[in-house]
Amino acid sequence: MKFSEQWLREWVSPELSTEALAEQLSMAGLEVDGVEPVAGEFNGVVVGQVVACEQHPNADKLRVTKVDIGAEEHLDIVCGAANCRTGIKVAVATVGAVLPGDFKIKKSKLRGEPSHGMLCSASELELSDDHDGIMELPADAPVGEDFRRWLGLNDHALDIDLTPNRADCLGVKGLAREVGVLNQLDVREPKIEAVAAVCDEQRAIHLDAPEGCPRYLGRVIRNIDVSVASPLWLQERLRRSGIRSIDAVVDVTNYVLLELGHPMHGFDLNAIDGDVHVRWAKDKEEITLLDGQTVTLQDDILLIADEKKALAMAGIFGGEGSGVTDTTKHIFLESAFFAPDAIMGKARRFGLHTDASHRYERGVDPELQATAMERATALILDICGGEAGPVIEACSPAHLPKPAHITLRASRLARLLGITVPAQDVENMLTRLGFAVTKSAEGWDVVVPTYRFDIAIEEDLIEEVARVYGYNNIPTEAPQAALRMQRTEESNVSLRVFKHILMAQGYQEAITYSFVDPKHQAQLYPDLEALTLPHPISVDMSSMRLGLWPGLLVAAGYNQKRQQPNVRLFESGLRFVPDSDAENGIRQEPMLAGVITGSVQGEHWSDGTRAVDFYDVKGHVERLLGATGVDSEYRFEVQTHSALHPGQSAAIYRGEQQVGFVGALHPQFEKTFGIKGRAFVFELALNVIRAREIPLAGPVSRYPSIRRDIAIVVDEQVLAGNILESIRKIGANQLVDLNLFDVYTGANLPENKKSLAIALTLQAVDRTLEDQEVNDIMHTVVQELKNEFNAVLRDS
Structure with missing residues (x-):
C-alpha cells in the first residue's frame, strides 16, 4: 500500500523524521519498501491567474498571455497549451525558477514576443505523466502563493509491503492507529456524520447467499453531476497513493478505500432492473466486466445482480453494463462485507487483481460498512451535488464473524518473551490497538476487535505485545539447550x-x-x-x-x-x-x-x-x-x-x-x-x-581366485539378466564375481539366436579350490542353463 505521509500526519503526527517513521513502521512488522518524494525538485513556481490570453501574431499554435502573480506588474508569457484561457489559475514558473531536470527559466522571446516565465503542466513538475495542457488550479487558489507550499508538495509517499494477515492496515485509519500505539499518541479521526435522506427512492436488497455476504448496504443518490471534476486535494491524495483520477464517483470510492480501508462501488441506477440480489452465479453464467472482458463464471462466484442479470463480481470487479458513465444521473452506492472465503482466489482465477479483491480476500471490518457509506455519501454530495435516499441494510447476523475471546496469561507472556512487561503497559498497548481488556486472576481477558482477523490464539496477543513493546527493547540472551545425539538407523542409506x-x-x-x-x-x-x-x-x-x-x-x-x-x-x-x-x-x-x-x-x-x-x-x-x-x-x-x-x-x-x-x-x-x-x-x-543390508565383517580370502569363461547360445528373446540371476543362485558361496562381457549375433549362429560370453570368478575363503570342484560347479551351471533356458555351449 502506498500512502502520503502528510495525510497520515493529519491523523497522528509523532515527532519523528520521515526516515525514523519508516524505520518504526518496519520494526513493527509493517515493512516500508520505499520512500519517495511526491513531486520533482523545483522552486520559483507560484500560483498565478491568466488575466489576458490572445492569439500570437506570428504563430498559429501560440498564445500571448498576461498573468497576475500578485506582483506590481503582470507577466507577459507565451504559452502553447490548448487549454490556456482568460480567468483560469495556473502554476507559473517565474524567471529564475529551476524545474525538475535542472531546467532554468530565463527571459526569452518566442516568435518576437517577450516571455517572462512559463505556465507549467503537471508532467513538467513531475506530478504526473499528463502532458495534455497546463495545470488548471481551483478558483480559490491564492494568487502569488508559493505553489509548492500551497499544494503541500514537501511530502513523501511511503510504500508499505503488508503481510497478508494485516489487512487492518490497508487504509490510513489502520496505519494511524498503529503509529498512535507505537508513539502513545491519540489518533485524530475525521468526524463522520450521518447524511440525512432528502428523497424516498430506494432499492430492496436480498441476501440470497448470506454465507458469502452477511451484510450489504445500499443507497440511492439522485441528480448528481458526474461531469464535475474531483477537487485538486482529492486528486492529489489519490495520486500520491498511486491511483489515477477517473471521475468524481470513482474517485470518492477510491478515497474511502484508502482512508478507511473499505472498498465501495457505485452502480448506474438506471441500469438496475428491480431489486438488488447478492447471490451465487449460475454455472456457465457470463458477465462483461468494466475492462471489456467477458468471463464465464462457475457457481462458486459471488455476484451482485438485479432481477434479470448480473451487475458485478462481488468484491472483485464491476460490470460494464452497470458502471457509472458520463451520462449517469442517478447512482446506487454499495457498501458491503463479503466473507474472505467467498472472495479468496476468485480474482486470480480470471487473471484479475483489484484493490477491492486485495482487501476482501484478507478481510475487512464487518462493522465499518455504515461509516464508509456515510463518508462516501457526504463527499459525493459535496462534489457532485444530488439528493441522497435512505440507507437500506440487509444483514444476516448468524453469518457475521464473531469476536474472539482470548485469555492472555501473564506467566505465559513472560515465559515466551523472556522479560516481564509491566501489566499497565500491556493493558495500554492492547487498549490502544482496539482490544477490549479486562483484568483477570491469570492475566487479562481480551476481546478482539472485528477488524483483526489475524488474532485467534494467546500467542497472537503475545506477538502483538512484543511488536509494540519493540523487538529492539527485548534483551538478547543465548538460549540454554543441551545437545543430544540423533538416532541413525544403520539399516537405512542416507x-x-x-x-x-x-x-x-x-x-x-x-x-x-x-x-x-x-x-x-x-x-x-x-x-x-x-x-x-x-x-x-x-x-x-x-x-x-x-x-x-x-x-x-x-x-x-x-x-x-x-x-x-x-x-x-x-x-x-x-x-x-x-x-x-x-x-x-x-x-x-x-x-x-x-x-x-x-x-x-x-x-x-x-x-x-x-x-x-x-x-x-x-x-x-x-x-x-x-x-x-x-x-x-x-x-x-x-x-x-x-x-x-x-x-x-x-x-x-x-x-x-x-x-x-x-x-x-x-x-x-x-x-x-x-x-x-x-x-x-x-x-x-x-x-x-533406502533399505539396505547391514554390513557384516568377514574374513578376507588369502587364496587365489579362478576365472572361467563360458559362451552360451540362447534364443534372442531370453534376457541376459535372468541368466545372470540363475548363475548367482547356482554359484552359491564360491562365486565372487560375475560379468557379461560379450553379446554376439550374426554369422555362425542359427537364426534368432544370440551368444552370451560370461566370466565367472570363483574363490573360497578357507582353501584353494581344486580343478575338480571348479569343473563340477561349471558343469552344474551349464546344465541348469540348458534346463531353464535351453542354452547350449557355443562351439566357435
Whole structure:
C-alpha cells in the first residue's frame, strides 16, 4: 500500500523524521519498501491567474498571455497549451525558477514576443505523466502563493509491503492507529456524520447467499453531476497513493478505500432492473466486466445482480453494463462485507487483481460498512451535488464473524518473551490497538476487535505485545539447550549418500516447485488423477505433482535454451498421489529422480563426442542401488510407461515391489518441454531403495581366485539378466564375481539366436579350490542353463 505521509500526519503526527517513521513502521512488522518524494525538485513556481490570453501574431499554435502573480506588474508569457484561457489559475514558473531536470527559466522571446516565465503542466513538475495542457488550479487558489507550499508538495509517499494477515492496515485509519500505539499518541479521526435522506427512492436488497455476504448496504443518490471534476486535494491524495483520477464517483470510492480501508462501488441506477440480489452465479453464467472482458463464471462466484442479470463480481470487479458513465444521473452506492472465503482466489482465477479483491480476500471490518457509506455519501454530495435516499441494510447476523475471546496469561507472556512487561503497559498497548481488556486472576481477558482477523490464539496477543513493546527493547540472551545425539538407523542409506553418488556422475541438484503445469502433467501421466489447487499462484502452477519429472524436464529445457547442451539434474522430494485410503486423501511419497541430456563427456580428441544413451542412465541407477548392498535383489524389466519411449524403458523391481522407472523420454514430449536431442530420465521410490543390508565383517580370502569363461547360445528373446540371476543362485558361496562381457549375433549362429560370453570368478575363503570342484560347479551351471533356458555351449 502506498500512502502520503502528510495525510497520515493529519491523523497522528509523532515527532519523528520521515526516515525514523519508516524505520518504526518496519520494526513493527509493517515493512516500508520505499520512500519517495511526491513531486520533482523545483522552486520559483507560484500560483498565478491568466488575466489576458490572445492569439500570437506570428504563430498559429501560440498564445500571448498576461498573468497576475500578485506582483506590481503582470507577466507577459507565451504559452502553447490548448487549454490556456482568460480567468483560469495556473502554476507559473517565474524567471529564475529551476524545474525538475535542472531546467532554468530565463527571459526569452518566442516568435518576437517577450516571455517572462512559463505556465507549467503537471508532467513538467513531475506530478504526473499528463502532458495534455497546463495545470488548471481551483478558483480559490491564492494568487502569488508559493505553489509548492500551497499544494503541500514537501511530502513523501511511503510504500508499505503488508503481510497478508494485516489487512487492518490497508487504509490510513489502520496505519494511524498503529503509529498512535507505537508513539502513545491519540489518533485524530475525521468526524463522520450521518447524511440525512432528502428523497424516498430506494432499492430492496436480498441476501440470497448470506454465507458469502452477511451484510450489504445500499443507497440511492439522485441528480448528481458526474461531469464535475474531483477537487485538486482529492486528486492529489489519490495520486500520491498511486491511483489515477477517473471521475468524481470513482474517485470518492477510491478515497474511502484508502482512508478507511473499505472498498465501495457505485452502480448506474438506471441500469438496475428491480431489486438488488447478492447471490451465487449460475454455472456457465457470463458477465462483461468494466475492462471489456467477458468471463464465464462457475457457481462458486459471488455476484451482485438485479432481477434479470448480473451487475458485478462481488468484491472483485464491476460490470460494464452497470458502471457509472458520463451520462449517469442517478447512482446506487454499495457498501458491503463479503466473507474472505467467498472472495479468496476468485480474482486470480480470471487473471484479475483489484484493490477491492486485495482487501476482501484478507478481510475487512464487518462493522465499518455504515461509516464508509456515510463518508462516501457526504463527499459525493459535496462534489457532485444530488439528493441522497435512505440507507437500506440487509444483514444476516448468524453469518457475521464473531469476536474472539482470548485469555492472555501473564506467566505465559513472560515465559515466551523472556522479560516481564509491566501489566499497565500491556493493558495500554492492547487498549490502544482496539482490544477490549479486562483484568483477570491469570492475566487479562481480551476481546478482539472485528477488524483483526489475524488474532485467534494467546500467542497472537503475545506477538502483538512484543511488536509494540519493540523487538529492539527485548534483551538478547543465548538460549540454554543441551545437545543430544540423533538416532541413525544403520539399516537405512542416507539421502546424502545417494546425492554424493549422483554428483560424482556429474549431476547437479535441482529444487523445483511441488505444483506444476496440469497440461504437462496430464501428458506425462494420463492415467493418474492429480490434485488441483483451489487457489493456485498461476494457471500453469495449479496441479500438485505426481512425480518429479515435470519440474526436472522444464528445468532441463530452460538450461538448454541458455546454451547448456549437456544437462544432468537430479531432485529429491515428495510426489502427491490422490488416495482415498491415505491421510487427508493424499499419499505423499518421497522420490529421487534425474534427467540427463547431451553427450557423455565434453568433446575430446581421443573419443570425440558420444551422446548419452539408455545404458548410461541405467548405469547411474545401478550405482545408486549398489549403495544398498543388496543390488542383487533389484532387477530391470522391460515395461512401457506413458512418458517413455517404447523399447527404451524399464521398470525397476525389488522382489515383487516396483521401485521406479528408467528410460528415454518419449520424442513427442521433447518439444513440449523445449528439449533438444534425446533426454533420459529415472525416478525411484526413496522409502524402498533406502533399505539396505547391514554390513557384516568377514574374513578376507588369502587364496587365489579362478576365472572361467563360458559362451552360451540362447534364443534372442531370453534376457541376459535372468541368466545372470540363475548363475548367482547356482554359484552359491564360491562365486565372487560375475560379468557379461560379450553379446554376439550374426554369422555362425542359427537364426534368432544370440551368444552370451560370461566370466565367472570363483574363490573360497578357507582353501584353494581344486580343478575338480571348479569343473563340477561349471558343469552344474551349464546344465541348469540348458534346463531353464535351453542354452547350449557355443562351439566357435
